[in-house]
Amino acid sequence: MTTPTSFDQLASAILDGKPATEDDALAVLRAHDDELLDVVAAAGRLRRHFFGNTVKVNYLVNLKSGLCAENCNYCSQSLGSTADILKYKWLQTDEALEAAAAGLKGGATRVCMVSSGRGPTNKDIDRVTDMVGAIKAEHPAVEVCACLGLLKDGQAERLRDAGVDAYNHNINTAESHHDNIVQTHTYADRVDTVGKVKQAGMSPCSGLIAGLGESDEQLVEALFALRELESDSIPVNFLMPFDGTPYENTWELEPQRCVKILAMARFVCPDREVRIAGGREMHLRTLQGLALHVANSLFLGDYLTSEGQAAEADLELIRDNGFVVLGSEPAAPDVPLERDPAKRRRGAGTTVAPNA
Numbered sequence: 230m231t232t233p234t235s236f237d238q239l240a241s242a243i244l245d246g247k248p249a250t251e252d253d254a255l256a257v258l259r260a261h262d263d264e265l266l267d268v269v270a271a272a273g274r275l276r277r278h279f280f281g282n283t284v285k286v287n288y289l290v291n292l293k294s295g296l297c298a299e300n301c302n303y304c305s306q307s308l309g310s311t312a313d314i315l316k317y318k319w320l321q322t323d324e325a326l327e328a329a330a331a332g333l334k335g336g337a338t339r340v341c342m343v344s345s346g347r348g349p350t351n352k353d354i355d356r357v358t359d360m361v362g363a364i365k366a367e368h369p370a371v372e373v374c375a376c377l378g379l380l381k382d383g384q385a386e387r388l389r390d391a392g393v394d395a396y397n398h399n400i401n402t403a404e405s406h407h408d409n410i411v412q413t414h415t416y417a418d419r420v421d422t423v424g425k426v427k428q429a430g431m432s433p434c435s436g437l438i439a440g441l442g443e444s445d446e447q448l449v450e451a452l453f454a455l456r457e458l459e460s461d462s463i464p465v466n467f468l469m470p471f472d473g474t475p476y477e478n479t480w481e482l483e484p485q486r487c488v489k490i491l492a493m494a495r496f497v498c499p500d501r502e503v504r505i506a507g508g509r510e511m512h513l514r515t516l517q518g519l520a521l522h523v524a525n526s527l528f529l530g531d532y533l534t535s536e537g538q539a540a541e542a543d544l545e546l547i548r549d550n551g552f553v554v555l556g557s558e559p560a561a562p563d564v565p566l567e568r569d570p571a572k573r574r575r576g577a578g579t580t581v582a583p584n585a
């Protein structure tokens with residue numbers, strides 16, 4: 230069994246320039262739950278070395294929801310999904326601007342503009358470049374990431390020229406598992422788009438979804454593929470098994486397992502932005518704070534088709550764990566919150582049922 234000291238030694242070796250091996254990654258993933266704090270402490274050293282106490286806060290704007298003809302089995306927007314989600318066609322530019330402004334007001338520094346579908350038409354690229362121009366004119370400091378699906382030749386360059394800073398296209402899972410989760414496009418299609426993004430000079434953002442029936446080895450395979458692809462930011466999603474999709478009632482993840490997956494990502498890709506993405510609240514639950522000691526990024530508020538916790542709760546999570554939002558003003562001195570403790574009016578000594 231890997232000892233706690235060896236997680237610390239692993240972090241030291243990585244900081245000395247010796248990358249983690251696949252065996253190291255598997256050892257992190259398979260660490261005993263008793264070793265969780267040792268794993269977090271070691272991964273946290275890497276996190277603080279490269280990112281200090283900052284958390285990058287991103288905000289999702291779903292520009293077009295549902296109505297997709299692809300069959301990604303994990304996705305509530307996919308062909309054949311009967312999940313009861315919002316479905317709408319492209320937002321207008323002013324609607325996208327309004328949605329983005331809400332996230333920026335809430336503390337986000339990056340807006341992720343997402344649309345459902347296999348990939349954009351050239352007319353879709355026109356729409357998005359208009360939106361990006363409007364957002365950047367009003368919020369010059371904002372970073373914009375686009376996530377529009379598989380790109381055709383020339384589209385990445387057009388987005389870059391419009392001011393798009395980054396492009397997200399997740400590999401989602403290991404190549405050896407990919408065809409089990411989607412049949413309408415290939416792993417190679419996905420890698421091709423990440424290549425186009427890099428070629429155009431945008432920052433590649435590509436990550437994965439855990440909990441899709443993959444093995445430990447396949448999770449490791451996916452992470453090493455992302456290292457190879459030189460993804461700048463790595464969203465780690467935890468499957469949200471929507472009713473009405475092939476993965477409904479699939480529950481493979483426990484909070485401690487999720488923290489280990491994030492820690493593995495940190496050990497394998499120590500200087501990359503590791504983002505806790507979809508499924509954070511549902512799967513990490515009360516370990517969200519612990520996970521922030523490993524990951525350095527999250528989404529504020531809601532996801533594409535599901536609700537997240539309130540943005541204020543996200544910011545409180547960051548503050549309470551001793552972190553600051555990247556790009557925010559220095560925090561004002563702590564002012565005690567004026568919160569009168571709720572007086573007990575139930576349970577012992579009353580006729581009202583206790584809350585236990």
Ligand code: SF4
Pocket residue numbers: 297298299300301304305306307308344345346347378
């Ligand atoms: S992940 Fe994207 S391409 Fe796949 S079904 Fe969902 S919206 Fe469509």
